[in-house]
Amino acid sequence: MKISAIITLKKDVLDPQGKAVHQALNGIGFDSVKSIRQGKYFEIEIDEKDKKIAEQKAEEMCKKLLANLVIEDYKIIEK
Amino acid sequence: MNSSVIIFPGSNCDRDMDVALKKFGFKNQMIWHNDSELPKSDLVVLPGGFSYGDYLRCGSMASKSKIIDSVIKFAKSGGLLLGICNGFQILTETKLLPGALLRNKYSKFICKNVFVKINNSENKYFKNLKKNVLELHIAHNEGNFFCSNDQMREIEDNNQIAINYCDQKGQVEDNFNPNGAIKNIAGIFNKQKNILGMMPHPERMIDNYLSGEDGSFFFQNLINNLK
Numbered sequence: 001m002k003i004s005a006i007i008t009l010k011k012d013v014l015d016p017q018g019k020a021v022h023q024a025l026n027g028i029g030f031d032s033v034k035s036i037r038q039g040k041y042f043e044i045e046i047d048e049k050d051k052k053i054a055e056q057k058a059e060e061m062c063k064k065l066l067a068n069l070v071i072e073d074y075k076i077i078e079k
Numbered sequence: 080m081n082s083s084v085i086i087f088p089g090s091n092c093d094r095d096m097d098v099a100l101k102k103f104g105f106k107n108q109m110i111w112h113n114d115s116e117l118p119k120s121d122l123v124v125l126p127g128g129f130s131y132g133d134y135l136r137c138g139s140m141a142s143k144s145k146i147i148d149s150v151i152k153f154a155k156s157g158g159l160l161l162g163i164c165n166g167f168q169i170l171t172e173t174k175l176l177p178g179a180l181l182r183n184k185y186s187k188f189i190c191k192n193v194f195v196k197i198n199n200s201e202n203k204y205f206k207n208l209k210k211n212v213l214e215l216h217i218a219h220n221e222g223n224f225f226c227s228n229d230q231m232r233e234i235e236d237n238n239q240i241a242i243n244y245c246d247q248k249g250q251v252e253d254n255f256n257p258n259g260a261i262k263n264i265a266g267i268f269n270k271q272k273n274i275l276g277m278m279p280h281p282e283r284m285i286d287n288y289l290s291g292e293d294g295s296f297f298f299q300n301l302i303n304n305l306k
Contacts, residue, residue, distance in 0.1 A: 017182060
């Protein structure tokens with residue numbers, strides 16, 4: 001089974017990378033871009049049959065390693 | 080006094096730290112991250128560098144390595160645990176220290192000398208130190224200390240701020256903040272003050288001819304306090 005997780009910086013956490021990408025996009029003509037926040041995307045292939053268990057495990061992975069909850073939020077997405 | 084420096088794949092200040100510790104009288108041992116036992120130590124150091132290539136987040140992979148359980152056990156029983164630069168990042172990732180280290184505010188890797196003011200001297204690291212302001216070296220891309228408001232309240236209530244970026248005279252102001260860290264924080268303690276994480280590298284300031292001597296004061300004072 002495949003599960004995905006998206007990790008994003010919390011709203012009030014500074015994102016200089018996103019800011020730099022935003023400026024670069026403006027620089028090549030995408031004037032209407034108002035802001036960019038950069039995050040991470042994980043595709044997790046997991047050997048589980050039960051979707052609920054797989055999601056629970058993905059959540060645990062986010063809490064224990066994939067995300068740092070001091071600065072980041074996570075979201076589990078089914079495939 | 081016995082010390083241990085942990086080597087992770089990608090550590091690059093481990094040998095500088097070894098030289099510094101030995102110069103001031105520590106009997107130092109280098110410990111590989113994949114070992115599970117720490118030798119008997121009065122001080123354990125997590126050195127600077129780029130453990131695991133800074134993959135995922137700086138310090139995140141190292142915080143899950145095999146030796147870390149023993150390091151946590153050592154620190155929780157009151158042992159002195161010092162994390163420099165990447166070591167500081169590892170300490171926040173293990174949650175032994177609060178907060179996190181974000182990318183520098185101005186998107187630049189910073190490599191320069193800075194001054195830091197000692198904010199709390201009631202601990203083994205800074206007690207009896209002759210100087211209140213130290214000139215040390217920083218070299219990092221992720222040194223922007225960040226924490227939630229609740230964490231900051233706790234940090235301040237427990238007097239956990241160890242050092243702040245400042246000018247030569249010890250004035251802590253925005254102008255002297257190299258990376259955007261909250262309240263110019265360059266280093267913090269845990270509540271009990273036996274764990275210290277800091278971005279500046281004292282081990283790079285142990286030779287007056289090459290760099291400076293403020294790191295020498297730090298290490299000399301530390302071993303004196305441990306005797």
